[in-house]
Amino acid sequence: xxxxxxxxxVHPPENKERTAALRTVVARRPSQVVVLLHQGSNCxxxxxxxxxxxxxxxxxxxxxxxxxxxxxxSPVSGKVASIGLVRTAFGAQDQAIFIExxxxxxxxxxxxxxxxxxSQPPEKLIEIIREAGIxxxxxxxxxxxxKLSLPPKVEVDTLLLNGAECEPYLTADxxxxxxxxxxxxRGAQILMRAISVMRTRIGIEDNKPDAINAMRDAEVxxxxxxxxxxxxxxxxxxxxxxxxxxxxxxxxxxxxxxxxGVVVSNVGTAAAVxxxxxxxxxxxxxxxxxxxxxxxxPMNLIAKIGTPASELIEACGGxxxxxxxxxxxxxxxxxxxxxxxxPTGKGTSGILVMSQEESVAFKEMPCIKCGQCVxxxxxxxxxxxxxxWSGAGLWDEAEAYHAMDCIECGVCTYVCPSRRNLVQAIKxxxxxxxARRRAARERGGK
Amino acid sequence: MxxxxxxxxxxxxxxxxGLSLGAASKKLAVDQDPRIDQIMEVLPxxxxxxxxxAGCSALAxxxxxxxxxxxxxxxGKSAIAEKIAKIMGVECAAAEPKYARVLCRGSREHxxxxxxxxxxxxCRSAQxxxxxxxxxxxxxxxLGSCVAACPFGAMSMGDEGLPIVDEALCTGCGxCVAACPRQLIExxxxxxxxxxxxxxxxxxxxxxxxxxxxxxxxxxxxxxxxEKAIEMIDNLAVIDQSKCTRCGLCIEKCxxxxxxxxxxxxxxxxxSGKKAAV
Numbered sequence: 001x002x003x004x005x006x007x008x009x010v011h012p013p014e015n016k017e018r019t020a021a022l023r024t025v026v027a028r029r030p031s032q033v034v035v036l037l038h039q040g041s042n043c044x045x046x047x048x049x050x051x052x053x054x055x056x057x058x059x060x061x062x063x064x065x066x067x068x069x070x071x072x073x074s075p076v077s078g079k080v081a082s083i084g085l086v087r088t089a090f091g092a093q094d095q096a097i098f099i100e101x102x103x104x105x106x107x108x109x110x111x112x113x114x115x116x117x118x119s120q121p122p123e124k125l126i127e128i129i130r131e132a133g134i135x136x137x138x139x140x141x142x143x144x145x146x147k148l149s150l151p152p153k154v155e156v157d158t159l160l161l162n163g164a165e166c167e168p169y170l171t172a173d174x175x176x177x178x179x180x181x182x183x184x185x186r187g188a189q190i191l192m193r194a195i196s197v198m199r200t201r202i203g204i205e206d207n208k209p210d211a212i213n214a215m216r217d218a219e220v221x222x223x224x225x226x227x228x229x230x231x232x233x234x235x236x237x238x239x240x241x242x243x244x245x246x247x248x249x250x251x252x253x254x255x256x257x258x259x260x261g262v263v264v265s266n267v268g269t270a271a272a273v274x275x276x277x278x279x280x281x282x283x284x285x286x287x288x289x290x291x292x293x294x295x296x297x298p299m300n301l302i303a304k305i306g307t308p309a310s311e312l313i314e315a316c317g318g319x320x321x322x323x324x325x326x327x328x329x330x331x332x333x334x335x336x337x338x339x340x341x342x343p344t345g346k347g348t349s350g351i352l353v354m355s356q357e358e359s360v361a362f363k364e365m366p367c368i369k370c371g372q373c374v375x376x377x378x379x380x381x382x383x384x385x386x387x388x389w390s391g392a393g394l395w396d397e398a399e400a401y402h403a404m405d406c407i408e409c410g411v412c413t414y415v416c417p418s419r420r421n422l423v424q425a426i427k428x429x430x431x432x433x434x435a436r437r438r439a440a441r442e443r444g445g446k
Numbered sequence: 447m448x449x450x451x452x453x454x455x456x457x458x459x460x461x462x463x464g465l466s467l468g469a470a471s472k473k474l475a476v477d478q479d480p481r482i483d484q485i486m487e488v489l490p491x492x493x494x495x496x497x498x499x500a501g502c503s504a505l506a507x508x509x510x511x512x513x514x515x516x517x518x519x520x521x522g523k524s525a526i527a528e529k530i531a532k533i534m535g536v537e538c539a540a541a542e543p544k545y546a547r548v549l550c551r552g553s554r555e556h557x558x559x560x561x562x563x564x565x566x567x568x569c570r571s572a573q574x575x576x577x578x579x580x581x582x583x584x585x586x587x588x589l590g591s592c593v594a595a596c597p598f599g600a601m602s603m604g605d606e607g608l609p610i611v612d613e614a615l616c617t618g619c620g621x622c623v624a625a626c627p628r629q630l631i632e633x634x635x636x637x638x639x640x641x642x643x644x645x646x647x648x649x650x651x652x653x654x655x656x657x658x659x660x661x662x663x664x665x666x667x668x669x670x671x672x673e674k675a676i677e678m679i680d681n682l683a684v685i686d687q688s689k690c691t692r693c694g695l696c697i698e699k700c701x702x703x704x705x706x707x708x709x710x711x712x713x714x715x716x717x718s719g720k721k722a723a724v
Binding site: 085087088090091092093335336338339361364391421424425427428431 | 560561562564565566568570571574575576577578579583652
């Protein structure tokens, strides 16, 4: 196995060329922003504003007492039009705050840069990161302050920044690394201070030489920060695989990266951290790649979080022909959304619009036991068997076959010649196993 | 000569083992209540688990030890409960059998679809990956997880995309109730026949956008019920079955036609097969 790689995986057509060289453009102000009250984690947020209130840009508009929750901030200044249900990227309906921008974009007085960052205690830095509503921006929206609050007795020596961006089509992180490398390094230094480590590695796939060069130029100024080019292979951007590729360490099944002394964070998250400390801005905007064969002029847009997808697609010249499928995220792990009105969230790195010819439905055929999914699975699972257990409702067997270690990268479904819905079946198994574990915990707790 | 010695030694060994096994069975005999076997005989033996125990023999043991009532078998209904009561030597209040009622009428024709679902044909899989393809977030997804869960072949998927319960075969075991990710199936006795066939708590305008036969929460039924048996809870009419006299006034008044008398209505109800005598 070559260095900078891992076992399994695939290399699908990258399709990044339409946006990889385009400078990010600030999207025009949306006509409405929709801030979800379920963002970042599973904790529902409670609105701290009411209908009709005037809010300023960066003002906290929802928060929660729960440890895992992070607050949400108004991405624009304007009036709270309503608080009600909206259809989310997951198809369900969820509570959200609808804000009508007034066009002023007056910044809230709470948005001030932090002085003397490096004389603050780590706990204080983590608290500021939570208050800024920062979550993992690679797509999973895992709350960053939880990641940084390491359990006692855990020894961590490295911060690993994830600049792999292995998903086809997406170039949001790529452009961020080319255009704002110093901010990313600055964010990394703050994160290093928060978890008290002296070493940062930035893993970047070798299909992005300009990003590697830009980050290397910026890294020179910072002690302990080093760029590590890794092989272009999906799912290189999965944190466990990036740890293997960059540091040669393997995270045991069911464990988290800190068990091998690493905290992994997306480059976008590092940039968001620097935005908070140096510019005073909480997480209210992000880079979104709008691309796909059914988009007129694909672009990388700096979009307010909560902008409906339709407005971003319009900013890119609208649809070409009849769109077949709109996907939030990349084609491998992204979610097909039910309509273009779905608002973007903190983890929406891309909006991919496929044409009708591309979004064909395949008929699921019987498993021919070819074993391609087993060869390709980067987690060394046996997706074909997991599909069988899941289909028969045999959750104990699925658990014994390590269904819970599946990272849902979609490689098995991608390679399956019988077009079986392997990931969906495993997702179902994970859902049932989690529900049973929860029930067992509750029974044990009584 | 050699065959004779073989026969003799095998015979002797057989005799010794037989005697010791016989002695052991007397000495180590476990006293089992004979009623367990008797109850096992009258139970259906399908091991469906509808009673909540791990099969029929577990239920039989539980009935004898007093952990389960004589009416514990939901499949056998009153006929079997009476036989069990006789074995146990107790009186058995005739329990009214229950049937599965699908409380949604959002067929393909009535309920709007949100997107084209192409994944695994199973309701819970559809629910957890895409939230379900219907605009209504409460209604039947029509992929037949309940049909697949029914151990008695009492359910089938109708042409309209709604499950159909055959009351002649339904035993009220409740497997379908557990299988439905949207909790649309409930067990009701034959006399609890007037039901609101909608579970949507959405507000009226949203319901209208999603479905033409959904409860819009107008409260006409509650206002008109002479027995005050209907209460509006969170935009949905809920019938108190203990007060309902099945007068049928609510069914007449409902503008969305989402209250049904399962015992009386023929074609409108998502129920086929023989109707239970009431």
